[in-house]
Amino acid sequence: MQPVSFKGFAGVELKGDAFGSPDDPAVLLIHGGAQTRDVWDEVADALEKAGRYVIRIDLRGHGESEWPADQRYEFNAFVEDLRALLAQMASRPVIVAASLGGWAATAALGEDGGHLAAGLVLIDSVPEMDFDAACRPDSSGMHRASFDPAFTRGFDPESAVARVTDAVAHIKVPVLFVRGTKSELSGADEASRFLGNFENVEYAEIREAGQMVAEERADMFSATLLDFLERRVPRFAPEYRQGSDARTLRDALGCFATGVTVVTTLDKAGQPVGLTANSFTSVSLDPPLLLVCIAKTASSLEAMEAAENFAVNVLHIGQQPTSNLFAKSGEDRFASTPWSRGHNGAPLLSGALVNFECRRYALHDGGDHVILVGEVIRARFEPRRDPLLYFRGKYRRLHFA
Ligand SMILES: Cc1cc2nc3c(=O)[nH]c(=O)nc-3n(C[C@H](O)[C@H](O)[C@H](O)COP(=O)(O)O)c2cc1C
Structure with a gap:
């Protein structure tokens, strides 16, 4: 594990760590509001073992990333942080993002024509998500996150809802939407309505999991995620050999x-x-x-x-x-x-x-x-x-x- 650091919006420092070889296809893990990157411990390990290069970061005002003195926690700051971070990465990652992280990823990708990432995995990030529930201290008691109390006051869920809703139609990369069947953030109906707006989306439910699926059911979540990655963003690069298909040569x-x-x-x-x-x-x-x-x-x-x-x-x-x-x-x-x-x-x-x-x-x-x-x-x-x-x-x- 290597420490990494990126410059976010207005120079805010975003800290995280990286696992595996930078030569492997990258996966960027983004936690939800009032969480930290620790939620990905097991998932990051499984991804690295499956030959992926994993980067996970703390959002601004969370964990080890900067808690900005100006307390700018409006939705746009999270979107711009992500856009800046993606521009600093050496390759286009698949983004795996939960709740607020998923909102920011959806807006950043949709508004930028989707060129910044190779795929998107959303955990429970419907626009109607109950933001207060998303930021409530975790009822499972698995996880005590450190975050700036100013974050929940400064965030503007209404602006997020509008931007996420508009951005979805412009996302062209493969998308997987995952939700725990016991999640309080969204219902299956809201999820299915939301998914209808994507061009290219798959849906998976993780049984017996709430909103913290990646932590509560890390094994099942990792299996679902790896299956999606192997099919939609394969690890091995396509290869042309003389006499094989001209399409691959063109590519x-x-x-x-x-x-x-x-x-x-x-x-x-x-x-x-x-x-x-x-x-x-x-x-x-x-x-x-x-x-x-x-x-x-x-x-x-x-x-x-x-x-x-x-x-x-x-x-x-x-x-x-x-x-x-x-x-x-x-x-x-x-x-x-x-x-x-x-x-x-x-x-x-x-x-x-x-x-x-x-x-x-x-x-x-x-x-x-x-x-x-x-x-x-x-x-x-x-x-x-x-x-x-x-x-x-x-x-x-x-x-x-
Ligand atoms: C971005 C782009 C690049 C192209 N590059 C070439 C090229 O380098 N050489 C070529 O013969 N055709 C190239 N083509 C295809 C021709 O422009 C196309 O086949 C055209 O219809 C040929 O014109 P003509 O047969 O009417 O003369 C390219 C097409 C595009 C969109």
Whole structure:
């Protein structure tokens, strides 16, 4: 076990510990209100034994984490703490969170498009949760948490309910919802109503357990959790071997994050043609060379191979519709796209992040693609805009932690 510490919202220090190897897939454990990270003792142990890297932290105002002097305990502070913490982690964890922790995780993931985590496990975190019951000293007597008494006064359950309810529909990662059959925080009906709003959710009940399932029935809870993780967020990474499925190879290649370009030229009739391509690479400074790979099936290939001149237009974050347009067949791509002729005649998309005007330098065979190498004659770029990114088959934007 290693001590860990993160900077939360407004620099508040969040303390916790980590178990296992950071090379294994990560699980982040977040306790509920008026608890501390000790509730996960047995679960953390089981997860580590099953080959997961486990991090558990104390929420602000709880256990060893900072009890902020300004006593900021409104719901937003917990959401922002979690967002800051996730941005500091080296990989996207599965978040396992109880009651108030689950509310914060749901809001953080839903409002951020779910890119910050690989999965979400909620313990008894319906929006209608009885907050006072959640923070009542534990009736089972298993657990005496240390927390700042100002926390229960400063928390604003109404704002949490509204945000959690809105966030749910935007969560795309696999979700497991767990509740103890004897929990006082929520009933089975409330849980099932809540679950109806998720895109991708499983439900598990732990018999003879109350709201502290992870502690009261650690063995059953861990078994349920591990079953979910093995199926939905497997420990072993997918592998491609030559001759096996092309899908896995695509997924492997998709792990390389790129920008997005539109490659353009004029066909024999002088009409503009172009297609979306992320296979762009800088090649040489002297002479100044770049390359793109064009599929042999692309309808614009003939024009690209024949043209003396072409252009590579690097797209900015606002040009996702342009990227889609130039990747879809049967559309008149230039009718609705502002463009002008460059010095060498090749079409330049207006407002792009960069326009590279190129003279054809070489054509190489590249399997089912043609490698088109261009000598850069001119490059004009826009220094103030952010790029459109592409990663794992999805468009992305720069994220500054
Ligand atoms: C983000 C993204 C990147 C792409 N990268 C390439 C690429 O590098 N080379 C390629 O040939 N096609 C690429 N494509 C696919 C083409 O844009 C798409 O097949 C297009 O319809 C081909 O145009 P055409 O056949 O009408 O000429 C990409 C598509 C997208 C959405």
